[in-house]
Amino acid sequence: xxxxxxxxxxxxxxxxxxxxxxxxxxxxxxxxxxxxxxxxxxxxxxxxxxxxxxxxxxxxxxxxxxxxxxxxxxxxxxxxxxxxxxxxxxxxxxxxxxxxxxxxxxxxxxxxxxxxxxxxxxxxxxxxxxxxxxxxxxxxxxxxxxxxxxxxxxxxxxxxxxxxxxxxxxxxxxxxxxxxxxxxxxxxxxxxxxxxxxxxxxxxxxxxxxxxxxxxxxxxxxxxxxxxxxxxxxxxxxxxxxxxxxxxxxxxxxxxxxxxxxxxxxxxxxxxxxxxxxxxxxxxxxxxxxxxxxxxxxxxxxxxxxxxxxxxxxxxxxxxxxxxxxxxxxxxxxxxxxxxxxxxxxxxxxxxxxxxxxxxxxxxxxxxxxxxxxxxxxxxxxxxxxxxxxxxxxxxxxxxxxxxxxxxxxxxxxxxxxxxxxxxxxxxxxxxxxxxxxxxxxxxxxxxxxxxxxxxxxxxxxxxxxxxxxxxxxxxxxxxxxxxxxxxxxxxxxxxxxxxxxxxxxxxxxxxxxxxxxxxxxxxxxxxxxxxxxxxxxxxxxxxxxxxxxxxxxxxxxxxxxxxxxxxxxxxxxxxxxxxxxxxxxxxxxxxxxxxxxxxxxxxxxxxxxxxxxxxxxxxxxxxxxxxxxxxxxxxxxxxxxxxxxx
Amino acid sequence: xxxxxxxxxxxxxxxxxxxxxxxxxxxxxxxxxxxxxxxxxxxxxxxxxxxxxxxxxxxxxxxxxxxxxxxxxxxxxxxxxxxxxxxxxxxxxxxxxxxxxxxxxxxxxxxxxxxxxxxxxxxxxxxxxxxxxxxxxxxxxxxxxxxxxxxxxxxxxxxxxxxxxxxxxxxxxxxxxxxxxxxxxxxxxxxxxxxxxxxxxxxxxxxxxxxxxxxxxxxxxxxxxxxxxxxxxxxxxxxxxxxxxxxxxxxxxxxxxxxxxxxxxxxxxxxxxxxxxxxxxxxxxxxxxxxxxxxxxxxxxxxxxxxxxxxxxxxxxxxxxxxxxxxxxxxxxxxxxxxxxx
Numbered sequence: 002x003x004x005x006x007x008x009x010x011x012x013x014x015x016x017x018x019x020x021x022x023x024x025x026x027x028x029x030x031x032x033x034x035x036x037x038x039x040x041x042x043x044x045x046x047x048x049x050x051x052x053x054x055x056x057x058x059x060x061x062x063x064x065x066x067x068x069x070x071x072x073x074x075x076x077x078x079x080x081x082x083x084x085x086x087x088x089x090x091x092x093x094x095x096x097x098x099x100x101x102x103x104x105x106x107x108x109x110x111x112x113x114x115x116x117x118x119x120x121x122x123x124x125x126x127x128x129x130x131x132x133x134x135x136x137x138x139x140x141x142x143x144x145x146x147x148x149x150x151x152x153x154x155x156x157x158x159x160x161x162x163x164x165x166x167x168x169x170x171x172x173x174x175x176x177x178x179x180x181x182x183x184x185x186x187x188x189x190x191x192x193x194x195x196x197x198x199x200x201x202x203x204x205x206x207x208x209x210x211x212x213x214x215x216x217x218x219x220x221x222x223x224x225x226x227x228x229x230x231x232x233x234x235x236x237x238x239x240x241x242x243x244x245x246x247x248x249x250x251x252x253x254x255x256x257x258x259x260x261x262x263x264x265x266x267x268x269x270x271x272x273x274x275x276x277x278x279x280x281x282x283x284x285x286x287x288x289x290x291x292x293x294x295x296x297x298x299x300x301x302x303x304x305x306x307x308x309x310x311x312x313x314x315x316x317x318x319x320x321x322x323x324x325x326x327x328x329x330x331x332x333x334x335x336x337x338x339x340x341x342x343x344x345x346x347x348x349x350x351x352x353x354x355x356x357x358x359x360x361x362x363x364x365x366x367x368x369x370x371x372x373x374x375x376x377x378x379x380x381x382x383x384x385x386x387x388x389x390x391x392x393x394x395x396x397x398x399x400x401x402x403x404x405x406x407x408x409x410x411x412x413x414x415x416x417x418x419x420x421x422x423x424x425x426x427x428x429x430x431x432x433x434x435x436x437x438x439x440x441x442x443x444x445x446x447x448x449x450x451x452x453x454x455x456x457x458x459x460x461x462x463x464x465x466x467x468x469x470x471x472x473x474x475x476x477x478x479x480x481x482x483x484x485x486x487x488x489x490x491x492x493x494x495x496x497x498x499x500x501x502x503x504x505x506x507x508x509x510x511x512x513x514x515x516x517x518x519x520x521x522x523x524x525x526x527x528x529x530x531x532x533x534x535x536x537x538x539x540x541x542x543x544x545x546x547x548x549x550x551x552x553x554x555x556x557x558x559x560x561x562x563x564x565x566x567x568x569x570x571x572x573x574x575x576x577x578x579x580x581x582x583x584x585x586x587x588x589x590x591x592x593x594x595x596x597x598x599x600x601x602x603x604x605x606x607x608x609x610x611x612x613x614x615x616x617x618x619x620x621x622x623x624x625x626x627x628x629x630x631x632x633x634x635x636x637x638x639x640x641x642x643x644x645x646x647x648x
Numbered sequence: 649x650x651x652x653x654x655x656x657x658x659x660x661x662x663x664x665x666x667x668x669x670x671x672x673x674x675x676x677x678x679x680x681x682x683x684x685x686x687x688x689x690x691x692x693x694x695x696x697x698x699x700x701x702x703x704x705x706x707x708x709x710x711x712x713x714x715x716x717x718x719x720x721x722x723x724x725x726x727x728x729x730x731x732x733x734x735x736x737x738x739x740x741x742x743x744x745x746x747x748x749x750x751x752x753x754x755x756x757x758x759x760x761x762x763x764x765x766x767x768x769x770x771x772x773x774x775x776x777x778x779x780x781x782x783x784x785x786x787x788x789x790x791x792x793x794x795x796x797x798x799x800x801x802x803x804x805x806x807x808x809x810x811x812x813x814x815x816x817x818x819x820x821x822x823x824x825x826x827x828x829x830x831x832x833x834x835x836x837x838x839x840x841x842x843x844x845x846x847x848x849x850x851x852x853x854x855x856x857x858x859x860x861x862x863x864x865x866x867x868x869x870x871x872x873x874x875x876x877x878x879x880x881x882x883x884x885x886x887x888x889x890x891x892x893x894x895x896x897x898x899x900x901x902x903x904x905x906x907x908x909x910x911x912x913x914x915x916x917x918x919x920x921x922x923x924x925x926x927x928x929x930x931x932x933x934x935x936x937x938x939x940x941x942x943x944x945x946x947x948x949x950x951x952x953x954x955x956x957x958x959x960x961x962x963x964x965x966x967x968x969x970x971x972x973x974x975x976x977x978x979x980x981x982x983x984x985x986x987x988x989x990x
Contacts, residue, residue, distance in 0.1 A: 139951060146955055204937075205970030250966045257962040261955065266947035 029351035030323050037315045044308040051301045055294060062290040070283040076124060077276035081269060083117045088265040094147060095259050100155060107148055114141060129275055136268050147258050154255050157248040161200065164241050168196050171234055180228045189231060192218045196238050205249050212242040326353045330360070337364055408468060411461035418461065422454030484635070487525040489564055490515040490556050496529050497554055500536045507540060508549040516557040518564045523635030524610060528566075531606040534599045535568040535627050542590070543572025543625060559630055563613075566629040574621040583617060603627075611635045677702075677919050678711040678737030680728050682746045686714055690872075691892045691911045695743040695766070698915030706923065711737055725750040733758050739922045741915060742766065745812075751775060762927050764918040766911065773929050778914045781935030782812070783819035784968055785907040786867070787975045788943060789889050790823025791964050793865040794831045795957040796887060796904055801832040803858035805877050807845040807870035809837035811980035814989055816869040816891075818978040821986035826973070827960065834858050835987050838870055845871035852876030859884045865904060867891070878903055887952070896948035904952050906944040913940040937969055 121133045175189040195215040329346045336343040347357040429447045544550040559565035584604035607613045619625040679699045686692040703710045715724045745768035755772035769777040793802040806813035821833040836854040838844040855877040867889040868874035881888035882899035890906030934940030967973040
């Protein structure tokens with residue numbers, strides 16, 4: 002490819018050096034970057050997976066807590082509340098005396114017990130269920146026993162009430178009996194008193210003593226008591242001691258059954274243990290989850306640290322191996338762009354080094370190409386200068402031809418006339434030398450002819466002198482680069498005068514129309530040259546051969562500090578598509594007639610030297626108008642630049 | 649002379665009246681302990697509970713005095729009583745038989761101060777002794793052990809071999825025989841010095857031997873050394889019976905029950921009676937009837953003590969209260985008919 006380019010550019014292909022070697026470096030830096038990026042991406046993926054699993058673990062734990070542990074704890078609490086309620090109900094049982102009240106209360110307790118049993122059955126923890134159910138069974142047995150003892154206690158109480166009234170009756174009977182002697186009555190009252198004491202005592206041991214005393218008293222009375230009925234009643238009353246003992250025993254039993262209500266405490270204990278175990282288990286689960294999370298956190302932390310370290314080293318490596326070298330390469334490239342070349346870094350064996358080598362190769366190539374271009378441009382410039390020179394010479398040559406042609410007529414006329422006058426003079430001299438008489442008439446006629454001839458010669462020479470003066474003026478101005486004050490109309494008049502013969506010769510006319518314009522300060526020579534070029538251009542291009550046309554030269558003030566020069570013709574006009582290229586150097590439609598520099602020179606003078614404007618109006622078939630808008634005071638220029646413009 | 653005599657009589661009578669009035673108005677009770685660790689479970693803790701209950705119920709400040717550290721010597725305890733009395737305490741209640749000598753000394757030095765000694769006896773005009781009818785409790789424990797024993801072999805591990813402990817053992821054997829005449833009762837003592845009340849290794853060894861010989865329930869009356877028995881019961885999967893205070897919770901499921909010597913009841917009773925002016929010198933016995941002796945039924949053993957056994961014990965208790973059963977009271981003077989102590 003580089004050799005192709007060289008061929009296209011027209012450079013000789015044999016000087017192109019070989020392109021930099023394409024080493025097997027394919028993708029070293031790229032591979033390095035790619036591997037680094039893949040590694041980082043893998044790290045991010047691992048971190049993401051770990052984080053997700055953290056959340057998974059957390060939510061699983063939350064789920065367990067919400068769906069198992071908490072409901073179980075609530076259940077345990079409910080059970081504890083039920084047990085405590087049961088305890089209250091059962092304790093109230095001991096203070097009841099009415100059988101139906103006891104029965105209904107027991108019924109209530111039975112329902113509550115069943116509820117509790119149901120709650121226990123629903124418990125998720127199976128290990129303690131058996132124990133709880135066994136306790137509950139014991140509780141039910143205890144309830145039955147309490148019921149039994151309570152009933153017995155009530156019966157004993159009723160019997161006691163009956164005994165109390167029995168004793169009261171007995172007492173009344175003893176007091177009211179008329180059959181008893183005083184000693185008998187005393188004994189009977191003694192026995193009855195023992196019965197009353199036994200019926201009232203709380204000390205079981207005392208009852209025995211009282212019973213023994215009662216027996217002794219009864220033995221005394223049995224012999225001599227006159228009221229047999231009373232004796233029978235007293236004997237029957239002996240059952241009071243057994244009843245009282247029984248009552249006290251039942252009371253003790255009942256009290257001890259009350260002690261057994263601690264069974265409910267064990268139930269509460271069991272429920273509390275379950276709750277504790279549940280909460281401990283929950284805590285344990287939470288702890289395990291926390292530990293696991295903590296462990297995973299460390300792993301994540303380690304991975305993040307590793308990731309940061311890897312990223313850091315990656316950045317350092319990328320910076321050193323790629324970015325830094327890329328920057329060096331870029332700086333070297335920019336330096337080349339700026340035109341202060343620096344050595345291009347080409348060390349290494351990867352893509353960047355390749356890029357450096359390739360750039361270096363191209364820089365070399367571009368340098369060579371530029372050198373050859375410079376050479377070409379120099380050639381071209383020389384050629385252009387020669388052409389301009391040639392044009393100028395051609396222009397001068399044309400002028401000389403015109404001058405020669407113009408002078409030919411008056412000078413020829415003068416020579417002929419002078420020859421005639423000389424002949425006349427010689428003839429007259431001969432006549433005088435021969436001594437012949439010269440007639441006054443013939444002398445006068447001769448002198449008249451000489452005078453006429455001389456006048457003719459004088460007018461012819463005057464005409465020639467005038468022509469020469471005119472040409473001289475144009476020629477001198479054209480060559481001058483001096484700045485001076487001038488009247489534009491004068492310059493135009495000279496140009497018109499200089500070109501008129503050529504125009505006339507071609508059958509064209511020139512019309513001048515000068516308005517009063519202020520004195521200008523600038524380069525009249527250059528201006529004249531520009532106008533001359535325009536007129537010549539019209540002469541050359543505007544009129545097809547065999548036609549006669551008109552060139553109008555106008556000069557008028559224009560805007561403030563400006564004047565306008567108009568060079569118009571009524572020729573064939575310029576096609577629109579050519580107008581934009583009109584002032585390009587070497588642009589010509591008639592390759593064999595012009596150099597294509599004329600209008601370019603005009604453009605240079607008007608725009609470049611004078612800082613004026615140039616405008617072209619043209620219609621095909623109607624003619625062309627060049628309007629030069631010139632400043633009255635041209636900008637100051639260096640002589641060298643003026644000369645350059647003119648050339 | 650007669651005048652003088654009647655005057656003296658009048659003075660002494662009025663002194664008595666004033667003294668009792670002083671008791672009523674200047675009632676500043678103090679309770680002295682033999683250890684500073686009264687918060688720990690034990691009979692001191694029970695005594696403390698009694699004092700605190702009295703304080704709370706009657707709004708009377710009860711001074712609690714403890715030595716700097718536990719001691720088995722009399723001197724620090726004597727100075728403790730001195731300190732209490734110097735601070736104006738009256739009555740002074742001393743907890744434990746260890747105060748026997750210090751109280752005897754204090755009784756001589758401070759004849760005007762009412763002293764109450766719990767769990768020991770000092771004969772003095774200003775000392776009230778509160779003792780327990782431990783044999784009643786021990787009898788019930790024996791009965792319960794016999795009821796609970798599936799091997800019909802039960803054991804007893806005592807602390808120091810002294811009449812008090814033998815009293816326990818004797819009544820225990822009596823109770824067991826009462827409900828199960830064929831039951832085998834093994835009795836062992838941990839030693840003959842005070843150390844026997846603290847040597848848990850010794851009691852553990854004795855208990856293990858008894859369990860190995862087929863006993864499945866052992867009653868200990870070995871104070872702090874009883875832990876050895878309870879621990880062994882737990883290790884062997886057998887039953888033990890605690891003493892003095894509730895030890896059911898020490899090894900739930902392995903302590904059948906604990907015979908209670910209700911120190912709290914005794915202390916409360918002593919304080920209340922003194923305040924009410926019912927303080928009387930001499931010895932007062934506290935037993936089942938006063939609810940000062942009993943056995944513990946709580947959440948830890950409710951399922952161990954079957955309802956039927958409980959009913960049986962209730963009957964036995966009633967019979968003791970009704971004196972239908974007379975529990976043997978071993979005092980060293982006569983042999984125990986149920987245990988051969990050699």
